[in-house]
Amino acid sequence: AVRTDPAASAAPAVDWSTAVVDSTMKRSSPTTLGGWGYTQGLFLYGTYLVFQRTHNPAYLAYIKAWADRFVQPDGSISNSFNSLDSMNSGNVLLVLFKETGQARYKTAATKIRNRLKTYPRTSDGGFWHATGASRAHQLWGDGVFMVDPFLSRYGVIVGEKAYADDETSKQLMVTYKHLLNPANGLLKHAFDESKSASWANKSTGQAPETWCRAEGWFMMATTEVLENIAPNHPNRGALVTIVANLVKAVSKFQDPKTGLWWQIVDRPGANGNFLETSCSSMYTYVISRAVERGYVDASFKAVASKGYQGVLTRVSKGSDGLANVSGICIGTNVGNAAYYYSRPRKTNDLHGLGSFLIMNEQLARTS
Numbered sequence: 001a002v003r004t005d006p007a008a009s010a011a012p013a014v015d016w017s018t019a020v021v022d023s024t025m026k027r028s029s030p031t032t033l034g035g036w037g038y039t040q041g042l043f044l045y046g047t048y049l050v051f052q053r054t055h056n057p058a059y060l061a062y063i064k065a066w067a068d069r070f071v072q073p074d075g076s077i078s079n080s081f082n083s084l085d086s087m088n089s090g091n092v093l094l095v096l097f098k099e100t101g102q103a104r105y106k107t108a109a110t111k112i113r114n115r116l117k118t119y120p121r122t123s124d125g126g127f128w129h130a131t132g133a134s135r136a137h138q139l140w141g142d143g144v145f146m147v148d149p150f151l152s153r154y155g156v157i158v159g160e161k162a163y164a165d166d167e168t169s170k171q172l173m174v175t176y177k178h179l180l181n182p183a184n185g186l187l188k189h190a191f192d193e194s195k196s197a198s199w200a201n202k203s204t205g206q207a208p209e210t211w212c213r214a215e216g217w218f219m220m221a222t223t224e225v226l227e228n229i230a231p232n233h234p235n236r237g238a239l240v241t242i243v244a245n246l247v248k249a250v251s252k253f254q255d256p257k258t259g260l261w262w263q264i265v266d267r268p269g270a271n272g273n274f275l276e277t278s279c280s281s282m283y284t285y286v287i288s289r290a291v292e293r294g295y296v297d298a299s300f301k302a303v304a305s306k307g308y309q310g311v312l313t314r315v316s317k318g319s320d321g322l323a324n325v326s327g328i329c330i331g332t333n334v335g336n337a338a339y340y341y342s343r344p345r346k347t348n349d350l351h352g353l354g355s356f357l358i359m360n361e362q363l364a365r366t367s
Helices: 016-027 038-054 057-067 090-100 103-115 141-157 161-179 212-228 236-251 277-293 298-312 337-341 350-366
Strands: 138-140 190-192 315-317 323-325
Touching: 016 038, 016 057, 016 315, 016 323, 016 350, 038 057, 038 090, 038 350, 057 090, 090 103, 090 141, 103 141, 138 141, 138 161, 141 161, 141 212, 161 190, 161 212, 161 236, 212 236, 212 277, 212 350, 236 277, 236 298, 277 298, 277 350, 298 350, 323 350
Parallel strands: none
Antiparallel strands: 138 190, 315 323
């Protein structure tokens, strides 16, 4: 029978996680998947979650073959880590150290951690999005995801747990404070302490819009840090409150018809705005996990279920038998509304595949 209830929470008959991973592995070898980028790290971390469930050795081998393009046998890695984006694939190093025990992955991951000792910060301690002139003094919602889940897991897998808990919670709290739009509880895409960027509000330093994926990056980062932070850490309660507030804020803007969310979250139906797949996956994941962990009450499970059904409408199998995930905004900088509306959408962009896997592993398990 066809389910007409959009909030129907039954897990789909198809294992879309393995379908997406298998299809991506057929389309791209570890060599052609791309360089040491944050989207590769996102997709491969999602692949690792599927490996943890299925124990398919081909998945771990694929992850390892990709990483071994960059990590030398002695653990050296030729990257200066001058942007937060460059750090996200550190998550791949951590899972490989955990799974193989090979010291080179730990050595390479430690290089990223040690870079933070001299990495530039705002006056209140937030890591700049990147060290170059065009990103100096800026905090982006994206950036916390690029460094904080890595650092949080580093604390568990490698060491310096107390530092990792302190630093990650501080980064999230500082960035939240600077990005928050008090009018609706959502986050602006970015903040410039120098207020010199073309997009920066001259009084607040904030970017003009709430871009859906930056909000998603921030929500996922906070959720991931909460998985690892010490239960008695003094900042834990603040992080739970942040996640709960963001879940409540984004839930108000879920499209009632499709269950998806808009590219600019708080301009639903605006001319040029569109419903976007990657952020809808991110929100669905975070809302489901927030219900599971008790950060928000059980009524939000219906929001996650509706989001899940919405994202599943963007997943299909092509005539070649491979899985496709459509409607994914490509990489995006900070700009005005017209800029976000004009961003190209692609099928099978890694931003969407990675966030889909993270969401699907959560929702298929809890539905």
